[in-house]
Amino acid sequence: MALSDLIVHAEPWQWATLGGLCVVLTGLLYGWGEDRPAPPWLLALLRFGTLAILAFLLLEPMLRTTTETIESPTLPVLVDQTSSQWMGKDSLARRLALDVLVKDLPEWGDAQGWDVELFGFDRVLSPLEAADWNPRGKRTDLGSALEGLRDRYMHRNVPGVLVVTDGRANRGPDPEYSASKLQVPHVFVGTGDTALVADLDLAVIRMNEVAYLGNAFPVEITAQGRGFEGVPVEISLHHKGTQLGVQDWTPAHSFSSYTWTLEVDALEAGAMELEARVRPRMPGNRGPDEVSLANNRRQANIDILESRRQIVFLANAPHPDLAALRAAAESNRHQETQMLWLSDWTPTSTLPDHDVLVLHQVRPSLMPSGLARAVAKSPALWLCGGHDTPWDTWGEGLVGFDVQSEPLITEARGRAVQGFDRFPMPTDLSATMQLWPPLACPTGAYEVTPALRVALSQKVGPVDTGWPLWAVCEHDGQRVASTLGEGLWRWRIQDLAQHDGTSLVFDELVNHTLQYLSSRDDVKRLRIRGPERLDEDLRCLFRAEVYDASLTPTVESDVTFELLRRNGEPTGHRFVPSPRGTDMALDLGFLLPGVYDWTASCRQGGEDLVEKGTLVVQSVQAEASLLPADHGLLQRLADRSNGAYLGDLNRPEDVALLQDAWRTWSPGLGAKDVVHASSERLPLHAQTWLLVVLLGLLTAEWMIRRSSGGR
Numbered sequence: 001m002a003l004s005d006l007i008v009h010a011e012p013w014q015w016a017t018l019g020g021l022c023v024v025l026t027g028l029l030y031g032w033g034e035d036r037p038a039p040p041w042l043l044a045l046l047r048f049g050t051l052a053i054l055a056f057l058l059l060e061p062m063l064r065t066t067t068e069t070i071e072s073p074t075l076p077v078l079v080d081q082t083s084s085q086w087m088g089k090d091s092l093a094r095r096l097a098l099d100v101l102v103k104d105l106p107e108w109g110d111a112q113g114w115d116v117e118l119f120g121f122d123r124v125l126s127p128l129e130a131a132d133w134n135p136r137g138k139r140t141d142l143g144s145a146l147e148g149l150r151d152r153y154m155h156r157n158v159p160g161v162l163v164v165t166d167g168r169a170n171r172g173p174d175p176e177y178s179a180s181k182l183q184v185p186h187v188f189v190g191t192g193d194t195a196l197v198a199d200l201d202l203a204v205i206r207m208n209e210v211a212y213l214g215n216a217f218p219v220e221i222t223a224q225g226r227g228f229e230g231v232p233v234e235i236s237l238h239h240k241g242t243q244l245g246v247q248d249w250t251p252a253h254s255f256s257s258y259t260w261t262l263e264v265d266a267l268e269a270g271a272m273e274l275e276a277r278v279r280p281r282m283p284g285n286r287g288p289d290e291v292s293l294a295n296n297r298r299q300a301n302i303d304i305l306e307s308r309r310q311i312v313f314l315a316n317a318p319h320p321d322l323a324a325l326r327a328a329a330e331s332n333r334h335q336e337t338q339m340l341w342l343s344d345w346t347p348t349s350t351l352p353d354h355d356v357l358v359l360h361q362v363r364p365s366l367m368p369s370g371l372a373r374a375v376a377k378s379p380a381l382w383l384c385g386g387h388d389t390p391w392d393t394w395g396e397g398l399v400g401f402d403v404q405s406e407p408l409i410t411e412a413r414g415r416a417v418q419g420f421d422r423f424p425m426p427t428d429l430s431a432t433m434q435l436w437p438p439l440a441c442p443t444g445a446y447e448v449t450p451a452l453r454v455a456l457s458q459k460v461g462p463v464d465t466g467w468p469l470w471a472v473c474e475h476d477g478q479r480v481a482s483t484l485g486e487g488l489w490r491w492r493i494q495d496l497a498q499h500d501g502t503s504l505v506f507d508e509l510v511n512h513t514l515q516y517l518s519s520r521d522d523v524k525r526l527r528i529r530g531p532e533r534l535d536e537d538l539r540c541l542f543r544a545e546v547y548d549a550s551l552t553p554t555v556e557s558d559v560t561f562e563l564l565r566r567n568g569e570p571t572g573h574r575f576v577p578s579p580r581g582t583d584m585a586l587d588l589g590f591l592l593p594g595v596y597d598w599t600a601s602c603r604q605g606g607e608d609l610v611e612k613g614t615l616v617v618q619s620v621q622a623e624a625s626l627l628p629a630d631h632g633l634l635q636r637l638a639d640r641s642n643g644a645y646l647g648d649l650n651r652p653e654d655v656a657l658l659q660d661a662w663r664t665w666s667p668g669l670g671a672k673d674v675v676h677a678s679s680e681r682l683p684l685h686a687q688t689w690l691l692v693v694l695l696g697l698l699t700a701e702w703m704i705r706r707s708s709g710g711r
Contacts, residue, residue, distance in 0.1 A: 005064040007061065007063070008061045019055070021055065030047065038708045043701055046701040050698055053694055061684040064681055066677055067677070071157045072113065073114040073672070073674075074114065074153070075115065076119060076152070076153060076162070078146075079121070079164045080120075080121065080135070080165035081120040081128075082135060082136075084627075093652070094191070098133075103130050114671065123139045123141055125145045138621075139620060140171060141171040141172035142169040142178075143173035157674040158182070159184065159185075159671030161182065161187065162662075163186060163187070163189070165189075165634070166192030185642045185643035187643045187662070188638050190631040190648045190649065193628065194648075197628075198228065198289065200223065205222075205299075207274075209533075210334070211272075211302055214266065215265075218263055219262055220260070221262075222257060224255075224257045229252065229253055232250050234280070235276070239264075239275070244264055248281060270303075271303055272303075273594075273595055274301070274302070276299075300618070301595065301618065305334065308334055310352070310354040311514060312358065314341075314360070314362060315360040316363075317341075319361070324506075327503075328506060328511065332507075338352060354378070354379075355379065355517075357378040386486035387410075387441060389405075389484070397475055398475050398478075400448060400471065401452050401471070401482070403445065404445050405443065409440050409443060410441045411441070412439055412467070412469060414436065414456040414458075414469050414485075415430075415457050415458070416433070417454050421453075422453050422455070423516040425455065425512070429505055437490045438485075448466075451474060454470075467484075470485075479516070525548075526611050527545040529542065534591070534615065539589055539590060541586070542575075542588070542600075544561075544583060545583045546584070546602060546604055548605055553582045555584055557603065560573070560602065561573040563615075566594060566596070568594070573588065596614065598615060599611070600612075631645070644661075646662055
């Protein structure tokens with residue numbers, strides 16, 4: 001410890017006072033008297049030293065400590081793990097060359113004394129062990145991989161970034177933008193074949209996600225051909241081995257594209273799997289040999305629905321809340337909306353067939369008698385009121401509450417009510433609603449019945465009330481929802497702003513309400529949440545919720561899951577409790593493309609609970625198009641970052657040449673160890689050595705006094 005590391009903030013009078021006090025106390029004990037223990041001056045010096053240290057600590061001295069750490073340069077290495085790098089001609093040599101290079105990369109930092117950290121990327125970026133490298137990725141996201149390195153190595157001692165890829169990016173942000181995020185030289189090794197090869201590619205199948213039973217839906221198929229100029233080609237569409245249509249095409253150029261549109265009949269409800277194929281028309285006139293046939297066919301699925309849920313809106317006048325509710329309802333592909341105006345109702349009018357009737361600021365006293373009878377017979381009602389809606393005219397038995405309104409407006413925010421179980425609430429509803437503006441609600445004394453189930457209550461300023469804002473109830477077999485606030489359009493606009501132009505939370509709240517109203521089943525005690533459609537390179541995750549007779553969630557039940565791929569064998573699985581303890585989870589990993597039927601079951605409270613569904617796993621062929629490798633992109637990225645393009649990797653012998661090029665270029669980076677110094681102030685009294693000194697002084701004084709006969 002240097003004297004300069006000691007920090008004391010004290011005035012001169014404080015030093016003088018404490019110093020004088022130490023001298024006085026020492027003098028009182030050893031300054032006079034004939035029975036003083038000998039030698040008095042040594043004892044006085046020891047006592048003065050002890051008192052001086054204690055007095056010095058009263059000034060709250062601080063000790064500055066400096067810690068230095070040495071950070072060696074680290075070279076991040078990105079390795080493309082997609083199959084496009086070695087597909088095509090000389091695929092065996094390219095794959096072997098990649099294996100050799102990946103095993104050799106960890107040693108590329110040895111000459112400069114750098115640490116090498118290996119990462120693999122396809123759809124995502126992840127740490128890589130050379131022994132586990134397996135280039136089977138379905139999509140290349142080079143831009144996100146470069147941004148991921150920026151997040152990991154910002155403000156780190158990184159001399160450069162080494163990237164091994166073919167330059168084909170078919171997912172994520174533009175690599176030319178992402179490469180500028182981490183401002184260090186980027187060095188590239190080019191893989192894959194840059195030559196144009198002869199190939200037929202079934203590029204795209206376009207169609208709607210859903211169609212309706214008995215209707216015809218359009219299917220658009222786009223095929224591409226390279227090197228097939230003048231060769232007759234056949235494009236066909238199949239379902240369950242049956243050919244639905246065929247189209248002839250003769251490419252007019254060395255690189256041509258053709259789009260074929262046809263109508264397909266929806267004859268069977270459920271997931272309909274279609275397969276499009278492209279091949280040379282006549283076996284005897286094949287034209288050039290294709291390098292790969294993997295991209296000559298493509299599968300797609302469409303859901304055939306029996307009918308849509310019909311939602312009818314009846315309103316007294318146009319209102320922005322109506323537009324918000326209708327837009328939210330139409331975001332669900334299983335629903336269809338229709339708008340009616342009260343002014344258009346005539347004695348001969350009838351309500352169209354519907355599953356839910358939404359009444360917006362309609363007063364019962366103003367409804368014609370025929371309309372009132374039709375509303376009473378409606379299977380489900382949603383009453384949307386405003387700040388001046390006379391709710392007492394609807395009847396306490398129908399809506400489940402009564403309010404004696406006053407000529408005032410209450411501005412209330414929504415608060416999600418714990419324990420609401422009639423339908424699942426959006427996951428982020430509570431956090432999202434804190435940013436939503438308040439609604440204009442009626443002011444008055446509220447009385448609720450036991451039949452009312454409140455989903456959202458009113459929060460007036462900082463006060464959480466029990467007044468309903470969004471609630472449901474059942475009355476004589478008729479399900480009724482009530483929304484008491486006006487200004488729902490502001491909620492949806494705020495939700496759009498929060499989620500980059502997509503209304504997630506508000507639309508989900510509206511559609512769950514409509515689904516509950518249109519459902520005639522009791523509350524489900526076994527609920528399974530999982531994807532309906534999934535790409536093959538994404539993990540398949542399911543969640544299960546089990547409720548006992550009191551609708552309290554439990555994880556004590558054993559939930560089994562049977563997954564059956566059509567034309568395949570069933571597999572059995574079990575859910576396991578999730579860490580939060582309110583539901584259970586199942587990870588099925590990566591599934592092969594196809595249509596799967598699943599059945600979840602459990603036994604709870606002596607009752608067998610069963611849920612069924614369908615899962616469509618879609619194939620991903622982004623890496624099978626055999627587009628040439630884009631080494632020009634790699635050279636541009638290297639030039640912009642003051643990096644280097646080391647060369648192409650085609651054969652195992654190229655690895656030694658690439659390593660020589662790296663050893664020649666890398667010393668120019670001039671990377672050195674970085675010393676990080678951190679300074680910290682600690683109180684001096686916390687130092688152990690100071691306690692040892694004090695104990696030593698007191699012990700020495702005591703021993704001398706005892707040896708001379710003193711106490």
